[in-house]
Each structure stands twice: as C-alpha cells, then as structure tokens.
Amino acid sequence: MRRFRLFSAGSAPEPALARPDRWLLLLPLAITAVGLVLVYSASSILGLTQHGDAFYYVWRQTVRAVLGGLAFVFFMRFDYHRLGRASTWLFALALVGLVAMAALGVGSEVRGAKRWVNVLGMAIQPTEMARVATVLFLSAFLARRADRIESQTGSYLPALAVLGCAAALVAVQPNLSSAAVLFAVGVALLFFAGARLSHLGGTAALGAAGFVAMLVHYDYQRERLVHHARFLFTGKLDSLGSGWQLEQSLIALGSGGFFGRGFGRGMQKFLFLPDPHTDFILAIAGEEGGLIATAAILGAILLLVWRGYRASMRAPDLFGTLLAAGLTTQLALYAFVNMGVATGLLPTTGLPLPFVSYGGSALVMNLAAAGVLVNISAQAEASAGRSPRSRVLPPTGFPRRPKPTWEALR
Numbered sequence: 001m002r003r004f005r006l007f008s009a010g011s012a013p014e015p016a017l018a019r020p021d022r023w024l025l026l027l028p029l030a031i032t033a034v035g036l037v038l039v040y041s042a043s044s045i046l047g048l049t050q051h052g053d054a055f056y057y058v059w060r061q062t063v064r065a066v067l068g069g070l071a072f073v074f075f076m077r078f079d080y081h082r083l084g085r086a087s088t089w090l091f092a093l094a095l096v097g098l099v100a101m102a103a104l105g106v107g108s109e110v111r112g113a114k115r116w117v118n119v120l121g122m123a124i125q126p127t128e129m130a131r132v133a134t135v136l137f138l139s140a141f142l143a144r145r146a147d148r149i150e151s152q153t154g155s156y157l158p159a160l161a162v163l164g165c166a167a168a169l170v171a172v173q174p175n176l177s178s179a180a181v182l183f184a185v186g187v188a189l190l191f192f193a194g195a196r197l198s199h200l201g202g203t204a205a206l207g208a209a210g211f212v213a214m215l216v217h218y219d220y221q222r223e224r225l226v227h228h229a230r231f232l233f234t235g236k237l238d239s240l241g242s243g244w245q246l247e248q249s250l251i252a253l254g255s256g257g258f259f260g261r262g263f264g265r266g267m268q269k270f271l272f273l274p275d276p277h278t279d280f281i282l283a284i285a286g287e288e289g290g291l292i293a294t295a296a297i298l299g300a301i302l303l304l305v306w307r308g309y310r311a312s313m314r315a316p317d318l319f320g321t322l323l324a325a326g327l328t329t330q331l332a333l334y335a336f337v338n339m340g341v342a343t344g345l346l347p348t349t350g351l352p353l354p355f356v357s358y359g360g361s362a363l364v365m366n367l368a369a370a371g372v373l374v375n376i377s378a379q380a381e382a383s384a385g386r387s388p389r390s391r392v393l394p395p396t397g398f399p400r401r402p403k404p405t406w407e408a409l410r
Contacts (some may be wrong), residue, residue, distance in 0.1 A: 020076065020378035023307040028072065028355055028370035031300050032065055032363070035281075035356035037263075042284040043277035043358065045269050057277055057358055064360035068367035075371030080379070083372065084140040084319050091137035091162075097126035098169035127170050128361035131182050132369055134166045135326035138186060142193040143319035149193050156199055159190060168210075176214050176221055177349035181333045183207050188329045192312075192322055228347040242348070248273040249280050249342050252287035253294070260290030277358040279350055282342040297356065298339065304370075305332045311376050316383035324376045327369045 040058035047056035075083075083090075138159055148154030163186035171179035187203055215222045227242045237243035252268040255261065266287040269276045276284050286294045308328030315321040331354050338353040340346035352362045 019381060020374045021307050021311055021381075023303060024311060024370065024374045024377050025076070027300055027304045027307070028367055029069070031297070031304070031355040032068070032367065034297070035353075035363075036061060036065060038281055038285055038356060039277050039358045041264050041266065041288060042269050042281055044264075045271065046275075046277065049271065060360070061358050061363070064363050065367075067360075068364040071364055071368040072371040072374075075368050076374035076378075078371075078375060080320060080323060080372055080375050081317075083136055084143070084323070087133075087137040087140040091133045091166075094126065094130035094133035095166065095169070098130055098166070101126060101169075101173065125359075125361035127173070127175060127178050128365045130166055130170065131178065131185075131330060132327070132365050134163065134182060135185060135189065135330060136323065138163065138189050139319055139322035139326055142189060143317070143322055146193060146318055149190075149195050152199065156190065156195055159186075160203060163187075164206075171210070171214055174214070174218055174221070175350070176211070176218070177337065177351050179214075180207075180211060181330070181337065181351065183210075184333060185326055185330045189322055189326045192325045193318075224347050231344065245274055245280060245348055246341075246344055249283040250344060252280075252283040253343065256287040256290045256293075258291045260286070260288045260293060263288050278352060279338065279348075279357065280342050281353055281357050282339055285356075286342075297353075301331075301335045301354070305335075307377075308373050311373055311380060314380035315376050316379055320376045320379065324373055327373060331366065331369070 036058060039061045040055070043057035044054040047054050047058075050056075141159055141162070142149065142155065145155035149156060163183060167179045167183040167186070170182060184207075187200060187207070190203070191200055215225060224242055227238050231237050231243065231246070237247050239247050248268050252266065252273060255267070261267075266284055268287055269284055273280055273283060282294060282297070285297060289296075305328055308324055308331070312321050312324035312328060315324055334351050334354050337346060337349060337351045338357070341348055341351070352359045354366045355363065
C-alpha cells in the first residue's frame, strides 16, 4: 500500500491544500442563491396569508443558507479522511435519531408522517442527516474491505445489512421515497466498489419486494401509485383529489412557455399549488422563468453531477472514490425524482430539489456534502501534482484507489 509522506516527523498531519474544482466550488453556492430568489417568489403569498409576512419563509431559508454556507466552507477545508475515521460514530448517532422516531414516537407529525424533531425552536429532519451518514459509513466500510467485496459474508452482506437497517427505519416514518433513494444509493455504492452483478441483481429484487410490502401496508401510497399509473396511460388526473398538485404544477409549467411570465408574476402560487416553495418549486421556476429557467436549473445540476463523478474518478484513494460517487449519486437521484414529480413522470413524493427547495436540514446537509466533494477534488489535484499550491498528503489509513469496474464506463 502506497503512502504519502507530506509532513516531518513529530508534526501533525495537515489536509492537502490545492486548487479544487472551481465548478464544484461555485455551482452549489450559485444554485443556492437562485433557490433563495425562487423561495421568496414562491412563498410570498403563502407567507402573507399564514403569517402576515411575505418574507417569512425566505428569511428562515436565508438563515439556513448561511448555516449551510458555513458547513460548506468547513468541510471543503476539512480532510475527508478524518470523516472516514469518524464514520462509525456519525452513523450510530444518525441511527439513534431514526430509532427514537420509529420506536419511541419522538418527533412532530405532519400530514401523517413523523419526520421532524424540534431542537431549540428549529425543525430538524433526522432522515437528512442519516442519508449522508449512511453514504459516509458505507464508503469507509467498503473501502477497508475492498478485497472482500465479491465475498457475500466478507463484505457484501454486512454492508447490505447496514443499508437495509437504515432504509427500513426511514421507510416506517413513513417516508417511502427517501428510503427508496437511500437504498438505491447504497446499491450504487456496492456497484462502484466492484460487487458481483449477480449479488446486485438479488439486492435489487430484495429492494423491490420491500417496496411492494410498503405499498401493501400503506393505502395512501398504493392509491397514489395507482392514480399516477392511470395518468401515465390514459392522461386522466384526479383533479379534485390526489392529482390536484400535479395538475396545478403542469398548468404552471405550461403557462410559462419559453420565456415565462416574469419574476413574481406567477399565478399558481396564489394558493392554487399547495406548498409551492418546497416539492414543486420547479413549477414556479417554469411559470415565471419559462423553459429557459428550468433548463438552466437542470443544466447546472447536471454540470454539478458531472464534476462530482469526475472528482470521484480522480480521488487519491478508494474511500474518496466511493464517497464522492455516493454523495453525487444521492444529489442526482434527489434532483431526478423531484423534477420527475413536478413534470408528472413520477408519483408525487416529498423529496426536495437540492439547493433550491425550502427546507433547512436538506439545504445544510447538501451544502456540507458539496463541501466534502470540493475537499476530495482538491486532494485529487494535490495527489496528481496538478496544482502549483499542492501539498503532500498525510497517511490516510485507506487503500490506494484501484481501478474499479465502473471506471470501464469512461
């Protein structure tokens, strides 16, 4: 195992400093700034009617954006290998939060789902912390057992048990969409680590069985899926029932046309589209900014995803490769599901659009994850000696990055 000698004997190791990927540095902050503008426009009427203040939601989102920005700056300068060494404790803490909500009834219930915990007057969603902690723990676990990934008992099944436990605790809130995305990200990490396709196929079947079991148990989720399937095949919506949100979203996107109605001139936010600042904020962007605005948001997220995978392929060790790939896949899936819901391609869920939708826990955790990606990209540049400001890297405790099977896709 190759190690890097970057510091003199007796001195403490320092994280590598290099010029990170500028796109990874700028895009999360730029999309967050655009999100604040959209949250204000989408929530102003709701803020006036519910709280007597048009700025009610945007001020709260601004505070969370500042906290997220601090997390972004911290983690972009914090050596990601130290996160790997603390991954077990962070994952255990996340599981405690999920267990407390599932078994002890801790948390606030909104619309039939118990997903939030009030801490010092702020609503915190443990699921948002758990999804990042799970990716962190699995990345470190699989990196340390990379030579045993093809063995079911040596690495694969233990990782699958951890993933299944976290996904199940999220699903019983109930939060089927977040559980499904978390499980999909975990399967992707197993693929990136070099697991056998036969094992992955069995895991996908197991996940599908769990999804069906949840649909059988929760009537409203099954009805939502049935109504959406009817819409896809017949074009008919339950306009006065479960299809109300989707119909208003499609009206907003359609009325926006190519150039949009103009900022602040959208009509669906006048209490036609429920909670326009959260899950369906893309509809408001499309109504006021037109196809140009939605295409720009999509393009920015696709560019961010590309640079995240690029940082993954250039990471100096396997842990960095898996962590960057896992965090990037998670952001990509959240964006894909949210946009799919707003355009009617997927059933209505509660997943936010990363960096754009209103929501404190999601925004802070996404910005923290983006900071980690920046740190990985900086260490990749330092390791390759491509940056004139590069420093040598400290010993990591993780194996050097081999050529995993997924790199054949390049």
